[in-house]
Amino acid sequence: MTLSLTSFNQLPEDAATNELLMCCTSERWATMLVEKRPFASLEALITASDAVWSKMGEADYLQAFEGHPQIGDVSTLKEKYRHTAGSAAHEQSGANEADDSTLHALAKGNQDYLEKFGFIFIVFATGKSAQQMLDLLNARLPNDREQELANAAAEQNKITQLRLSKLIEA
Numbered sequence: 463m464t465l466s467l468t469s470f471n472q473l474p475e476d477a478a479t480n481e482l483l484m485c486c487t488s489e490r491w492a493t494m495l496v497e498k499r500p501f502a503s504l505e506a507l508i509t510a511s512d513a514v515w516s517k518m519g520e521a522d523y524l525q526a527f528e529g530h531p532q533i534g535d536v537s538t539l540k541e542k543y544r545h546t547a548g549s550a551a552h553e554q555s556g557a558n559e560a561d562d563s564t565l566h567a568l569a570k571g572n573q574d575y576l577e578k579f580g581f582i583f584i585v586f587a588t589g590k591s592a593q594q595m596l597d598l599l600n601a602r603l604p605n606d607r608e609q610e611l612a613n614a615a616a617e618q619n620k621i622t623q624l625r626l627s628k629l630i631e632a
Contacts (some may be wrong), residue, residue: 466631469508471500471576476591485625486618487529489524491515508623515619523615524581526622532572532582560592571599578603579610587618 463481470478475496494514501507513545518526575583585598602613 463629464631465629467501467504470507470630481629485629486526486622488518488526490522491518491526491622504627507630508626509624510618511626515615515622518615519610523611523618526618527581527584530582530584532576564592564596564599568596568599571596571603575599576601579607579614581611581614583594584616584617584621586624587623 465473465481465606473481477581478496479489479492480501482495483489486492491514494517495507495511498510498514501510572583583599583602585595588596590598602610605613
């Protein structure tokens with residue numbers, strides 16, 4: 463559902479919180495952001511979201527990460543990446559059909575990541591091919607948990623920004 467900024471600003475607190483929870487499932491983030499209304503523009507909303515996100519801690523991050531499906535099932539990955547040749551214009555031209563070996567490696571890498579860090583691999587995936595996702599996953603796997611939590615939180619914030627932009631009419 464897309465809302466005008468005026469409509470969002472005028473929603474009852476619980477309804478506005480529910481709309482925000484569709485963008486990011488951290489309850490503390492959503493509650494704190496609703497308290498900052500009204501917003502003069504989408505940019506002001508995103509700026510406020512960034513400021514609130516910067517105050518979040520590990521429990522908030524983990525709650526946000528739980529709002530994402532785990533990428534690890536090969537059949538799910540095949541569905542996601544098999545049809546990218548004819549995908550929307552925002553997809554990168556290199557996002558052609560992913561081969562089975564890439565999808566299996568991505569599934570295994572996601573499982574290894576979950577086992578190592580205790581949370582799923584979070585990345586701003588828009589426009590990325592399966593191979594690009596695998597390369598990013600492999601680059602981040604050697605990190606320690608603290609660094610990876612920070613990386614995942616930064617990626618979550620990018621995802622949230624995109625979702626806020628989709629929630630509010632420009």
